[in-house]
Amino acid sequence: MAAADDLFDERGTEVPLDDVVRRAGLGSGTLYRHFASRDALLAAVFWGRIDALCEEAESLLAAESPVKGIVVWLRSLIGLTMRRGLAAALAADNKDGGSELFRYCRETLDAAATPLLERVKEDGSFHPDLEVSDLITFTHAIAVAAERAPDREEHADRLLHLLLDGLRTREDPLRDL
Template identity: 45%
Template sequence: MATETAGQPQTTGPAVTAPARPQDVRPMRADARRNYERLLTEARTAFTEHGTDTSLEDIARRAGVGIGTLYRHFPNRTALMGAVFQGEVDALLAHARQLADAPQPCAALVEWLRAIITHATTYRGLSRALMTASADDSSGMARCSVPMREAGGALLTRAQQAGAVRPDVNISDLMQLTNGIALAVEESPDDPQLADRLLTLTLRGLKGENR
């Protein structure tokens, strides 16, 4: 069980599940499905190795298809990123549901924020993309960020109702802070304790000066 100190909560990395394709109405042909899955596999590898700004042409080449095939499945980079990260987001949402009844609401919130940082720093550039995704955007990244804000909002509200977090904190600001920490960690790979230190400072701010 996690404690109320930001530097302490431990969480295992979210398991990667097969990404959903919610925009599909009709089943894809077998060859189209194979191309789609190969593109996702190669994109995930490329994003991990080189960051989310890696060449889409290179991803298509590695998947053995033309760039036109990539764009037929994913009209832009954010759509591809959303599909790649959907599985991880689903795991983070499931983790939030598991924490919904945790006996220490503030510890549960911090544990979930730590899991987000672990996830975001796996792919260089992901935290920046999540920070710029807006709720009224139809891109794949918006489809990832909106349910994350809803899940985090539930954990935040519970911590506020327990008196562990200031009532003026909102989930949008908290998610921006979390993604900002992930960005800082991404840019400081030689400082493995940075995330915990920044989370500790964030928690102090969440509780207020007198707590």
């Protein structure tokens, strides 16, 4: 799994599984005995990270500032999905209900983000119409846009800052258009 994780980060989620086998120093039979498909390997690599991200969301509910709590969590989410090809792979799996991996990730992330989002909406920091699915979609878009930039973390932070500025509650200048 460590070899797959490294290669997914270096070359994207479509890296040939034979390359994973070589990096791990295993035979292909060993890989396929444990992981019947690419999705199964992706799931094994990323489910643990998704669970850790959800635990982080829960702990951030105690943050003094609701905005700080959600921003820290969104940065972590973008950092995870910015791994080469993961955000695109998760989005591609959404067709026709998606794979088990996509459904698990989406449901788990939505459940983790909902209390954080409700907290910032309740204190009036974010637009009241914002839905958790919007927020997750925006963060995946940021990850896709920034993942190949040479300064990907800085680029992602800039895009997140612009997004958050747009989500703040204030009179809607587009309302009369």
